[in-house]
Amino acid sequence: MRLPFPLRIPAVAIAGVMLVAACQGTATSPPTSTPSGPVLSGEIEIDGSSTVYPVTEAIAEEFQIENPGVRVTVAFSGTGGGFKRFCAGETDANDASRPVKQDEIDTCKTAGVTPVELPVAYDGLSVMVNPANDWVTCLTVSQLRQIWDSGSTVRTWADVNPAWPAEKINLYGPGADSGTFDYFTEVINGEIDRSRSDYTQSEDDNSLVQGIAGDRNALGYFGYAYYQRNKDRLKVVAIDAEKGGGCVEPTAETISGGTYAPLSRPLFVYPSKEALQRPEVEAFFRYYLANVDSLLGTGEGQVGYIPAHEDLKAEAQRNLEAALQ
Numbered sequence: 279m280r281l282p283f284p285l286r287i288p289a290v291a292i293a294g295v296m297l298v299a300a301c302q303g304t305a306t307s308p309p310t311s312t313p314s315g316p317v318l319s320g321e322i323e324i325d326g327s328s329t330v331y332p333v334t335e336a337i338a339e340e341f342q343i344e345n346p347g348v349r350v351t352v353a354f355s356g357t358g359g360g361f362k363r364f365c366a367g368e369t370d371a372n373d374a375s376r377p378v379k380q381d382e383i384d385t386c387k388t389a390g391v392t393p394v395e396l397p398v399a400y401d402g403l404s405v406m407v408n409p410a411n412d413w414v415t416c417l418t419v420s421q422l423r424q425i426w427d428s429g430s431t432v433r434t435w436a437d438v439n440p441a442w443p444a445e446k447i448n449l450y451g452p453g454a455d456s457g458t459f460d461y462f463t464e465v466i467n468g469e470i471d472r473s474r475s476d477y478t479q480s481e482d483d484n485s486l487v488q489g490i491a492g493d494r495n496a497l498g499y500f501g502y503a504y505y506q507r508n509k510d511r512l513k514v515v516a517i518d519a520e521k522g523g524g525c526v527e528p529t530a531e532t533i534s535g536g537t538y539a540p541l542s543r544p545l546f547v548y549p550s551k552e553a554l555q556r557p558e559v560e561a562f563f564r565y566y567l568a569n570v571d572s573l574l575g576t577g578e579g580q581v582g583y584i585p586a587h588e589d590l591k592a593e594a595q596r597n598l599e600a601a602l603q
Contacts, residue, residue: 319347320558326360326373329501332581336573348558356481357457370553374546375457392551394601396594400584402528403541404505405515410494413442416516416525427467430474449477450489450498465540503582534584551601
């Protein structure tokens with residue numbers, strides 16, 4: 279089973295800009311048309327989070343159908359890697375699976391780039407094992423920390439729980455340029471970047487899916503949408519936050535309601551204020567906010583994430599309007 283976007287080669291091989299590929303499937307409700315006006319033309323370049331990539335790619339596909347004079351390219355070098363390009367003025371916007379950091383804001387300011395924060399969806403960062411794994415159904419936050427913390431001595435499943443096999447755990451996860459990596463290491467290990475490094479790393483979540491699907495002793499993590507589109511190849515692990523709620527699996531309800539803790543998080547896209555002054559960029563991000571909810575959800579042709587709460591939607595609209603003044 280495949281995501282509604284093509285399987286890609288590892289991120290190191292696609293450092294350049296990628297053309298947006300045609301999506302399979304359509305949203306359950308038709309996107310809102312771009313308001314009538316002058317015919318738009320130009321190019322918009324977006325990079326950043328592989329987690330947010332399918333959302334922005336789907337929006338870009340629909341926008342280009344209605345505005346064939348505009349070419350939108352979307353790449354995924356990771357949240358941090360994308361911000362490096364964005365703050366250097368190389369891209370018009372950055373997808374992000376975490377908020378922009380203060381040092382990134384400072385770097386952007388030095389280059390004359392002003393990030394505009396637009397929260398667009400919710401994600402439940404999902405922990406995966408291979409379907410042949412019949413011993414792990416739930417992990418506590420303490421067990422995840424035991425496995426993933428820097429200096430971890432865990433090598434086998436039995437090191438985590440003596441009742442589990444004394445077989446080597448093969449770990450899979452995003453690299454250090456990923457916002458998913460930042461978020462996971464902060465909420466699980468207590469500090470951004472605090473993680474063991476002896477695991478298979480990729481900024482391409484499809485590569486992680488392939489690795490876990492083909493490895494009986496695999497354990498890894500990535501965004502909820504990639505689990506949704508690969509349910510027949512993966513087994514999700516429930517998480518116990520150790521606060522009395524017990525083991526909770528990521529679902530639309532638990533992510534939106536906040537009971538899937540601590541791995542629920544908002545997702546963002548950051549256009550620059552400077553790029554928004556171009557009519558094609560303004561039109562694209564107005565279109566983005568007007569149509570994103572129709573492309574979210576877990577139905578056929580949808581990308582698998584959860585719509586943002588109304589307060590976040592209002593915040594995104596306010597931030598966009600303020601940047602356009």
